Amino acid sequence: VPSAKILLVDDEEIVRITLEAYLEDEGYIIISANSGEEALERLTGENVKVGIIDMRLPGIDGNTLIAKLNKLHPEMKFIIHTGSMGYALPESLKSLGITNEMVFKKPMKSMSLFVEAIKKLMSDVK
Amino acid sequence: VSISPIMNQNTFKKVGDLILELPLDSEFVDQIRNIIRAEIFIYSNEKGIGTTMLNENGERLFPDIFDLVNEGGRIVFNNEEYILGHFEIKDFNDKKIGKVIVGYNISGILKTKNLDVRSLLFVFSTVFALVIFVSVIIGKWLAKPLKTLSESADSISKGNFNVKIGVTSKDEIGNLTRIFNSMAESLKNQKKDMQKMQLYLKNMIDSMPSVLIGVDKNGKVTQWNVEAEKKSGIIPEDAIGRRIGDIFPQFASQLEKFRLSIKEKIPQKMEKIIEKIDNELRYNDIVIYPLISNGVEGAVIRMDDVTTRIRIEDMMVQTEKMMSVGGLAAGMAHEINNPLGGILLGVQNILRRVSPEFKVNREKADELGVDLDDIFRYMEKQKIIYFLEVIQRSGERASDIVTNMLNFSRKSEAKFVKSDIPLIIDKTIELATNDYDLKKKYDFRHIKITKEFEKGIPLIPCAENELQQVLLNLLKNAVHAINSEEHKSGDQEIIIRLFRDGRSGVIEVEDNGPGMDRETAKRVFEPFFTTKEIGIGTGLGLSVSYFIITNIHHGVMYVESTPGRGTKFIIKLPLKER
Numbered sequence: 185v186p187s188a189k190i191l192l193v194d195d196e197e198i199v200r201i202t203l204e205a206y207l208e209d210e211g212y213i214i215i216s217a218n219s220g221e222e223a224l225e226r227l228t229g230e231n232v233k234v235g236i237i238d239m240r241l242p243g244i245d246g247n248t249l250i251a252k253l254n255k256l257h258p259e260m261k262f263i264i265h266t267g268s269m270g271y272a273l274p275e276s277l278k279s280l281g282i283t284n285e286m287v288f289k290k291p292m293k294s295m296s297l298f299v300e301a302i303k304k305l306m307s308d309v310k
Numbered sequence: 311v312s313i314s315p316i317m318n319q320n321t322f323k324k325v326g327d328l329i330l331e332l333p334l335d336s337e338f339v340d341q342i343r344n345i346i347r348a349e350i351f352i353y354s355n356e357k358g359i360g361t362t363m364l365n366e367n368g369e370r371l372f373p374d375i376f377d378l379v380n381e382g383g384r385i386v387f388n389n390e391e392y393i394l395g396h397f398e399i400k401d402f403n404d405k406k407i408g409k410v411i412v413g414y415n416i417s418g419i420l421k422t423k424n425l426d427v428r429s430l431l432f433v434f435s436t437v438f439a440l441v442i443f444v445s446v447i448i449g450k451w452l453a454k455p456l457k458t459l460s461e462s463a464d465s466i467s468k469g470n471f472n473v474k475i476g477v478t479s480k481d482e483i484g485n486l487t488r489i490f491n492s493m494a495e496s497l498k499n500q501k502k503d504m505q506k507m508q509l510y511l512k513n514m515i516d517s518m519p520s521v522l523i524g525v526d527k528n529g530k531v532t533q534w535n536v537e538a539e540k541k542s543g544i545i546p547e548d549a550i551g552r553r554i555g556d557i558f559p560q561f562a563s564q565l566e567k568f569r570l571s572i573k574e575k576i577p578q579k580m581e582k583i584i585e586k587i588d589n590e591l592r593y594n595d596i597v598i599y600p601l602i603s604n605g606v607e608g609a610v611i612r613m614d615d616v617t618t619r620i621r622i623e624d625m626m627v628q629t630e631k632m633m634s635v636g637g638l639a640a641g642m643a644h645e646i647n648n649p650l651g652g653i654l655l656g657v658q659n660i661l662r663r664v665s666p667e668f669k670v671n672r673e674k675a676d677e678l679g680v681d682l683d684d685i686f687r688y689m690e691k692q693k694i695i696y697f698l699e700v701i702q703r704s705g706e707r708a709s710d711i712v713t714n715m716l717n718f719s720r721k722s723e724a725k726f727v728k729s730d731i732p733l734i735i736d737k738t739i740e741l742a743t744n745d746y747d748l749k750k751k752y753d754f755r756h757i758k759i760t761k762e763f764e765k766g767i768p769l770i771p772c773a774e775n776e777l778q779q780v781l782l783n784l785l786k787n788a789v790h791a792i793n794s795e796e797h798k799s800g801d802q803e804i805i806i807r808l809f810r811d812g813r814s815g816v817i818e819v820e821d822n823g824p825g826m827d828r829e830t831a832k833r834v835f836e837p838f839f840t841t842k843e844i845g846i847g848t849g850l851g852l853s854v855s856y857f858i859i860t861n862i863h864h865g866v867m868y869v870e871s872t873p874g875r876g877t878k879f880i881i882k883l884p885l886k887e888r
Binding site for chain 1: 705
């Protein structure tokens with residue numbers, strides 16, 4: 185889906201820049217934020233299909249952010265990008281339809297699976 | 311008086327006497343006089359002890375006749391004439407201890423008749439008969455029961471408690487006999503109890519898991535329990551009487567401590583005394599307890615093999631160390647993952663953005679008026695692409711290390727399945743022989759892999775992939791070990807065992823490589839500890855294996871190694887899931 189919008193939230197600048205570059209090459213438009221608060225602010229009036237969310241964030245954490253985003257944009261899909269190796273999906277996120285295939289652990293060795301996941305979510309969005 | 315000693319059969323100490331007393335006094339001889347109507351005198355040596363003769367005042371009279379006892383001797387007391395006869399009293403050793411003299415009053419005969427040959431003959435034969443009669447009576451009353459008693463006491467003192475004397479008379483001797491019999495009976499029971507107690511004590515001492523040795527003050531063995539026999543291979547009969555230092559050389563250097571301990575009556579403790587058995591170091595704790603009761607000089611030595619305890623202590627220190635490493639690693643890993651992510655994502659971006667194959671790249675290059683193909687050729691020529699790939703691989707390797715380190719603290723969500731361990735081992739061997747890195751370096755045809763699997767091993771719950779990772783790691787290590795410089799030329803053998811030990815399934819991977827010294831063996835599970843050349847292995851394989859077994863499987867993993875002989879890794883997995 186050309187020029188579909190993706191939200192990218194990560195407090196680590198280098199992660200944001202590199203992911204941004206890769207996804208731009210794939211043809212997406214990236215809205216990036218370094219915190220949950222910033223993300224909520226920047227998303228007003230935007231039609232974003234997919235959010236790539238880091239879990240450990242300054243301010244509100246990834247779980248809370250997703251819950252809030254889900255209320256504001258019920259059609260939005262999520263990918264979790266975390267540095268916690270032992271991360272397990274909490275029930276609250278599972279109930280939103282997020283599956284383990286949408287959980288990516290840092291560092292990402294290969295981007296191809298990641299891009300595939302995004303494409304799958306995009307096609308799910310009506 | 312008859313005295314017979316009563317001995318303790320085991321200590322050979324006298325514990326008492328059996329005393330039989332029959333007074334051969336005047337009252338005794340009076341009884342005989344009532345029967346035979348003749349005077350009787352009893353002398354112990356030359357002293358009179360019993361007499362039937364009374365003087366005018368009715369007092370007992372002991373005439374001085376000890377020497378006048380030739381048969382037929384005549385003597386006058388109180389104006390009456392007597393003919394004397396006698397017999398000797400002998401003790402059981404046939405020693406003469408006294409005399410019994412019988413005096414027959416012949417005054418009546420002398421008064422009524424003249425002494426002719428016939429009457430003389432009558433007198434002599436009467437005296438002779440009387441003497442015999444008296445001796446028989448005394449013999450019956452005294453000598454016979456006394457002798458029987460004495461013989462029985464003797465027999466008892468030699469440990470035969472089944473002696474009984476037939477009770478033949480109802481008098482005092484008969485009474486005594488009954489007392490004697492009951493005494494013998496009680497002695498017999500006491501001895502039985504004592505033997506029982508002795509057996510019980512021996513059993514106790516033999517049941518102890520410690521070596522227990524009794525020594526006298528010169529260090530000679532007096533007691534030797536079953537453990538001592540097991541440890542030394544010397545039976546008690548051969549050990550008793552020998553010097554302890556000759557049997558256990560490790561004591562030889564401690565003899566001064568023995569002496570001191572016995573002299574001062576203070577226990578001495580020596581810890582972790584090293585002993586070498588078949589090239590293996592074993593550790594013993596030795597305690598010397600001096601015997602404290604008076605009059606006995608010596609000591610009891612207790613020796614315990616504490617090798618297992620010391621190894622467990624080592625292992626516990628190890629575990630603690632590893633756990634703290636685990637905690638540290640977990641915290642560190644999170645911090646490292648982000649920059650690693652930057653590196654890995656950055657490289658992927660660069661490689662993609664210089665690739666002439668992407669339309670976007672061509673468009674951007676055209677905008678700037680440069681030829682993307684030229685740029686790519688230049689980068690290839692200058693090995694820039696190669697360097698980028700090196701950066702990528704290095705980043706991936708660092709990422710693997712971090713992932714492994716995180717396993718230290720992570721309670722894995724690994725899936726537990728009841729698994730066929732022999733099958734997993736077979737698969738792992740297959741994997742190892744096909745492992746590219748190993749195949750490149752070593753020839754598996756030269757390595758003999760022996761499997762010793764016990765039959766009927768039940769399915770064991772485990773995380774198959776993780777267990778396979780551990781086994782593969784052990785196999786690779788074994789292959790490296792038997793191909794090390796020190797060992798290359800020898801026979802190369804790896805033995806994999808599987809057996810059941812109580813509630814655990816045990817897997818052993820043993821190689822006959824160069825082995826390790828204790829210091830190295832102590833550190834093999836430490837993260838980043840490696841004996842391999844730089845570049846081979848990360849130094850994490852065994853520490854990760856250790857965590858997979860102990861943390862994820864709640865099992866046990868340890869190593870046994872002997873320099874020059876080889877190394878054995880042991881894994882114990884609980885048969886039941888916790």
